[in-house]
Amino acid sequence: xxxxxxxxxxxxxxxxxxxxxxxxxxxxxxxxxxxxxxxxxxxxxxxxxxxxxxxxxxxxxxxxxxxxxxxxxxxxxxxxxxxxxxxxxxxxxxxxxxxxxxxxxxxxxxxxxxxxxxxxxxxxxxxxxxxxxxxxxxxxx
Numbered sequence: 001x002x003x004x005x006x007x008x009x010x011x012x013x014x015x016x017x018x019x020x021x022x023x024x025x026x027x028x029x030x031x032x033x034x035x036x037x038x039x040x041x042x043x044x045x046x047x048x049x050x051x052x053x054x055x056x057x058x059x060x061x062x063x064x065x066x067x068x069x070x071x072x073x074x075x076x077x078x079x080x081x082x083x084x085x086x087x088x089x090x091x092x093x094x095x096x097x098x099x100x101x102x103x104x105x106x107x108x109x110x111x112x113x114x115x116x117x118x119x120x121x122x123x124x125x126x127x128x129x130x131x132x133x134x135x136x137x138x139x140x141x
Contacts, residue, residue: 004106005090011113012087014134015046018120019083021132024076031126039123040073046116047079050086053109057093061101 027040048068055064072078121141124131131141 004103004110008090008106008110008113009087010138011110011117012050012083012090014117014138015043015113016080016083016087017132017134018124019043019076019079021130022076024074026127026129027074027076027079029123029127029129031123036123038073039120040079042116042120042123043079044068044070044073046113047082047086049109049112050090051082053105053112054086054089054093056105057102057109061099061103061105063105 022039027043028038030036030038045068047070048066051068052064052066056062070078070082117139121135121139123129124141131139135141
């Protein structure tokens, strides 16, 4: 397994850990008094990006367009199901760096996921929610 694959799996797991630590009503929270969407909307984007980037990787790194199968961004069960599905899909894909376009696409997926982690940290702080231990270990929050 390559380092990029390991980093993607770690980032994917951190996202799941955070969702597992939330209660469903938290998915509707935003950041008060600033332009923001909801935590659930952030997760919709993460899932859609995973699905779209993984599809591109399967097509040799060629972008196939953005789509997201998440129907209810406020359903913790549906979000967790799709996070697991995309994690399992990642495990079936070889990202070995031999094909530059595939490697670039995998790195873009990792950048996207981690960028959302930074945003979600702000949401969690703004709403005074606790972080799971894995986030304390990784991001010292």
